Amino acid sequence: MSLAIETRIDCARWSALEGLDFLIAASLQAALEESGDDLPEGAVVSLLFCDDLAIRELNRQFRGKDKPTNVLSFPGPGPVETAHFLGDIAIAYETVAREAQEQGKSLEQHCRHMIVHGFLHLLGYDHEEDEEAEAMEAMEIRILRRTGVDDPYREDHRKETVGNERA
Structure with a gap:
């Protein structure tokens, strides 16, 4: 199954993360393999790598919460099994970088987690x-293990930082 990935980088600080395109593709592929979801050929997922200001506006507009967050997911219309467009994922640099530092993780590891978390929301997990x-955390742990990332929910990492919601 081939997934079409559209990426938009609106925050130059994301350039600090080398190999972002590979990281995205590998994270989404691992999620699809682990979830077993059967998507239509060429299904599209869109990712926006932005800053806290942009995600704060999205969070305010679509969730009524006037604050930045790490990741937001906006599922596409219709059932996942037949959807051509799966939805949008927005990830905020400052929040993800701060959380990674607080949790003793690399920016890459935490970014992978946010990509996987957001994508699972598009697949219907909550x-x-x-x-x-x-169930969602267990799925995330298995997916991230496939990409070489430690359990993000270990006690030494556990903070309530994965707070994305579906809009």
Whole structure:
């Protein structure tokens, strides 16, 4: 299955992360392999790498929360199984970089986590209820392990920083 990935970088600070295109493709491929979701050939996912100001505006406009966040997901219309457009993921540099530093992770590791987390929302996963959150976290751990990233929910990393919501 081939996934079409559209990437837009609106914050120059993301250039500090070398190999971003490879990181995105590898993270999304690992998510698809682990989830087992069957998507239409050429399904499209769009990623926006922005700053806190831009994501704050998106968060305010679509979620009514006037503050920056690490990642937002905007699922496309229709069921995932037949959707040509899966949706949009927005990731904010300052918040992700700060969280990575606070948690003792590399920017690359935390960015992979945000990509995977956002993509799982596009596939229909959620974390509103405890049972859903446990299932989504377990899926994230397995996916990230495929990309060489440690469990982001380990006690020494555990802060309530993965707070994205579907808009």
